[in-house]
Amino acid sequence: MRSDEAILAQLLSLSWRGIVRIIAVMNQKGGTGKTTTVVNLGFALAQSGLQTLLVDLDAQGNLGVSFGIEGERGLYHILVDGSDPNACAVNVRSHLHLISSNETVACAD
Ligand SMILES: Nc1ncnc2c1ncn2[C@@H]1O[C@H](COP(=O)(O)OP(=O)(O)OP(=O)(O)O)[C@@H](O)[C@H]1O
Numbered sequence: 001m002r003s004d005e006a007i008l009a010q011l012l013s014l015s016w017r018g019i020v021r022i023i024a025v026m027n028q029k030g031g032t033g034k035t036t037t038v039v040n041l042g043f044a045l046a047q048s049g050l051q052t053l054l055v056d057l058d059a060q061g062n063l064g065v066s067f068g069i070e071g072e073r074g075l076y077h078i079l080v081d082g083s084d085p086n087a088c089a090v091n092v093r094s095h096l097h098l099i100s101s102n103e104t105v106a107c108a109d
């Protein structure tokens with residue numbers, strides 16, 4: 001079994017047992033596949049039937065672009081305006097929700 005398949009299998013096993021998992025994908029270096037990893041891992045988990053929430057912390061906002069959403073309330077509104085995270089999470093695919101970012105998030109740093 002490939003290592004990424006093994007990791008996914010382990011996550012699915014834990015999640016089915018009711019354990020919430022938070023996975024952070026981060027790397028200071030640009031262009032290393034962070035967004036691509038989040039899109040594909042998130043979609044794979046959601047397709048497996050797990051309720052999955054993606055939170056984009058990058059002011060480039062590429063996750064929103066990837067799922068075709070724009071102009072929604074997102075992370076900035078949660079951090080700065082105190083908006084309810086539930087109201088800012090957009091259902092982008094079955095079992096898959098997204099709290100998006102854009103350049104306004106840079107102001108919240
Ligand atoms: N496993 C892979 N094999 C080949 N190309 C890949 C792979 N993963 C991502 N890429 C490509 O590498 C480029 C950068 O990927 P991505 O945007 O996911 O990186 P990033 O770390 O999120 O970048 P940034 O730091 O700008 O946010 C994209 O063109 C993407 O299609």
Ligand SMILES: [Mg+2]
Pocket residue numbers: 034035036058060062
């Ligand atoms: Mg990115």
